[in-house]
Amino acid sequence: MxxxxxxxxxxxxxxxxxxxxxxxxxxxxxxxxxxxxxxxEAPAAVAPSSASPTSSTGSAPAPAPESTTAAPPTEVAAPAAPSPAPSPSAALPRQFSLTDPASPWLVVNKHRPLVPADYVPADLVPPAVAMTASGEAALLNSTTAAAAEAMFAAAGRDGVAMVLASGYRSYGTQVGTYNNYVAARGQADADTASARPGYSEHQTGWAFDIVDGGGACSFQPCFADQPAAVWAKANGHRFGFVVRYPWMFHPVTGYYYEPWHLRYIGVEAATDMVARGIFTLEEYFGVEAAPGYP
Known part of the structure; x- marks a missing residue:
């Protein structure tokens, strides 16, 4: 020192x-x-990676002879703009429309209304399953009905009693359903629990609500712990179904948790969603979140 x-x-x-x-x-x-x-002592300058190393004696090697042919100037390309990342569903071999109400990949939410608003499926049929629904609510489109029959039968073999409580809902019926919510809760709260007319998955025939055979907790948060809900969440993808409004994803879907609301998107897509750990159709199909109406 x-x-x-x-x-x-x-x-x-x-x-x-x-x-x-x-x-x-x-x-x-x-x-x-x-x-x-x-x-x-000032730090020594770091030689560029292209510089030749000095010899063991400390002297630099003799410079290489200059080329007699001038090298063309190096052209630096401008960085390409990043392309948007494809949605996970883009990896599947079969693709379906996200806007056609007759498509199993339809995404309808608070930013994406049905077109036409009063759409009616052409192939509504009653599925051969246990149900408490009646009238139009006992109907599904033919594809969803066949998948529901297979799923309810599989649940029954596992000792789980699954019951269809609400299926198709026409535009006119949705008007009455939504207005009842508004009258009871006010519009702001109604918009978190019921779709406005022309924005409901029930109108497409691709979705339905279930209850448990034991009847407990129907359309309440505690339904998530009932056998029918637990089984559907764990096995629904095997038949093409997903829980459309999952827990804690209301900032994306616009609705609070509905473990009773099942949506058909096809076995391939539903299985892929589960495998990738994706919970909403918005993320899976690459469309924007819809927490509220525009």
Missing amino acids: CHDCSPGAAVPPAEAPSRRSFTRFLAAGAGLIVLAACTP
């Missing part, structure tokens, strides 16, 4: 050479060396 880094006294210019003057000269030189040791 340096306690005194000042240089020694200068040698008198006119003094004749002597042992004493030589000693003073050495002392002055030693002082300069000490001063250098106390001064931080």
Whole structure:
């Protein structure tokens, strides 16, 4: 550690050479060396990766002879704009419309109304399953009905009693359903529990609500713990169904958790969603979240 880094006294210019003057000269030189040791040394510049290494003797190798042919200037391409990431569903071999109400991949939400608003499926049929629904609510489109029959039968073999409580809902019926919610809760709260007319999955025939055979917790949050809900969440994808409004995803779907509301999208897509750990159709099909109406 340096306690005194000042240089020694200068040698008198006119003094004749002597042992004493030589000693003073050495002392002055030693002082300069000490001063250098106390001064931080600037870091050496880092040679670019393309530079040739020096030889073991410390001298740089002789430069390579210049080429007689001038190399063309290197053209730096502008960075390409990032392309939007494809939705996970784009990896599936079969693709369906996201806007056609007759498509199993239809995405209808608060930003995506049905077109036409009063759409009616052409192939409504009553599925051969246990149900409490009656009238139009006992109907589904033919594809969903066949898948529901297979799913309800499989649940029954596992000792789970699954019951269809509400299927198709026409535009006119949805008007009455929505208005009842508004009258009871106010419009802001109604919009979190019931779709406005022309925005309901029930109108497409692709969705339905279930209850448990034991009758407990129907259309309440505690239904999530009932056998029918637990079984449907774990096995529904095997038959093409997903829980459309999952827990804690209302900022995406616009609706609070509905473990009773099942939506058909096909076995391939439903299985792929589960495998990828994706919970909403908005994310899976690459459309924007719809927390509220525009």
